Amino acid sequence: MKKIVKKVLSLALFSLTFAVASAEEFKGQIMFNGSSSLAPVISKISTDFIEGYVTWDKVNSEFPKKNIAIYVSAGGSGAGVKSVIEGVSDFGMVARLVKDSEKEKIADYKEFVVASDALTISVNKENPILKYQKDISSETLKKIFSGEYKYWSDVDSRLEKKEIVVVTRDFGGGAHEVFQKAVMGKTDVKADAIQAPSMGALATKIVENKYAIGYASFGMYNQNKDKIEAFSVDGAEPTVDNILSNAYKIQRPLLFIKSGELTPQEKAFVDYIFSEKGMEAVSKSGYIPVK
Template sequence: MKLKRLVPVGIACVGLLMLTACGGKNKENSVTAVGSTAMQPLIQKAGSDYQAKHPETNITVQGGGSGTGLSQAETGAVNIGDSDIFAEQKEGIHADKMVDHQVAVVGITPVVNDENGVSNLTSKQLFEIFTGKIKNWKEVGGKDLPIIVINRAQGSGTRATFEKFVLQGKEAVKSQEQDSNGTVKKIVQNTPGTISYLSLPYLNKQIKSVSVDGIKATPANIETNKWKIWSYEHMYTSKNPSAKTKAFVNYLLSEKTQEELVKTAGYVSVHDMKVKTDAKGIVTPK
């Protein structure tokens, strides 16, 4: 059975949502995951592979952002809420109502259009670009092009992670905001002068990752926290998830899946991390 994409949340009892929202007879065989677009490529691939091995299970996947995933999981509208941030970090979410399954780690990197002429920025330069102090690429050794900042929408876990390490509590410059990694990728790829940030699985040869203070966003650097802009990929479930939901989460956490799917999809295996972090952002040896 092919992996199905979830129709927009809020359209009651239509199509695939009949499996979860309307109490259809196949509800017990369905797993619905909604949330982080940084996680979406991984969960879609995992869902497709899992269904091929377990055709009796229907996996539906949709983005929408970490905030959406957390709120939908908390209310029980979906089986799994995908998030790049801890539930405790999201205002209005009751983390104690859910269980956190950390299934992968994702690195987040600044990305620029290739025409900008920049491949490395200092932490200070990155801070000043995203707070609006630096306005032209020639100020950081690039071409004479106005800087166009593309930000993620409020509620994005990718944005929360990036701003935590780059902006140090300061407010970002007012700029265009986009809902997904995929949209950001297309804009930066096709628009000279642009800068934004993406999770590593979205990178390709057409979009340029920027080093920070001479350090590259590589799995080895993420594993040791040498590259500090990273987050867990969380799958939040109820405290009593369905048997199918538990089986799918366990499938993602297995050593085999971590090696053959998680790492090859551009994420870092949770088993390879040499450090760990908590909801307060405190990093300690694992």
């Protein structure tokens, strides 16, 4: 009888020790780093997730009772890729296609596309050009953004000789890379263009200056429709249908990447991102959800 009791106690002690060890090994924190376009969306979804569950055991009864902590840091698409390559974050947020050369540096590469986005060629609603045209050609855009056209009168002779204020994202970011490839080709954007640190800052510059022009994201444009106007480009409007059909060519995916398999807790949060509630947050941010 004593042997049986000892065996039961030993098994109970082993189970308790194993449970404590598992709880200690369980990582309650998840880190996202990268695209400043995707960061606010993931932040909103993570806030909803944390407020809804608080601790991991409420997400899954098999998880330990640890506080949920999801950190989202915006540093640009390049920084997002680099953070995964260097192993300093769990997920890298990217607002462009990931290059093959980047994928090669990431062991067991995983990619999760959250939304479709477009870069809208936007101006202040008070910009006089809107009286005469609401479509703009790629060739004209190339001349504006390269600095060949310096004044709005260069674009349309009926306009006053007012300087064109060109606003872009930072030249090292994902948005600029998309615009460069889709519109500029081998022609550089002029060096003295205003480089905004985020899409929100870019849209603000257009709102503040009626002679400014920039490539506001589809999401940011939708949030500021009362203050800025988007051109059609080469005859195609930046609408959901045209973006999804590729008729509107200045577009990009919003995604996050990872090295290796998802941990159970990471999978739980990723599933939440792609749930109806998560995709609703994507849609409310002005982007086009993947489903």
